[in-house]
Amino acid sequence: MATLLVRGVDEALVRRLREQAVANGRSAEAEHRAILAQALGGTDRLSFAEVLSSMPDVGQDADFERIQDTGEAARVFD
Template identity: 70%
Template structure:
């Protein structure tokens, strides 16, 4: 297993890492490993555009028509009526 030495860290950053590690019941090294693993091995989050593109093309446009609401001038029942 490899070792990693990180130099030149701000004292406040190290203190925050110590506090976070203590709150999770871990050593500073274990907390550092967990942060790195979460940052590097989590699935990539899609941008809003990528998410929209990935949605399947199902249904008809009429399925998604907006119902009348209180701002409509149609005098019809509101969405929550």
């Protein structure tokens, strides 16, 4: 990832950025990235939250429960 340094930004603009970041539950840096991505069309990479939200809501909780193995295979580290 690249680093972007922006000099000479008006204090009022920085204050508004911080206020908007708080309102969106992000850091000022994350808000800055989001604004740039929105203005410039974003990236081809999905965020972790986007990947999770795109997963289908299927199955029951029991389908994903861990099965405890009590046989010989369970003692591989003894």
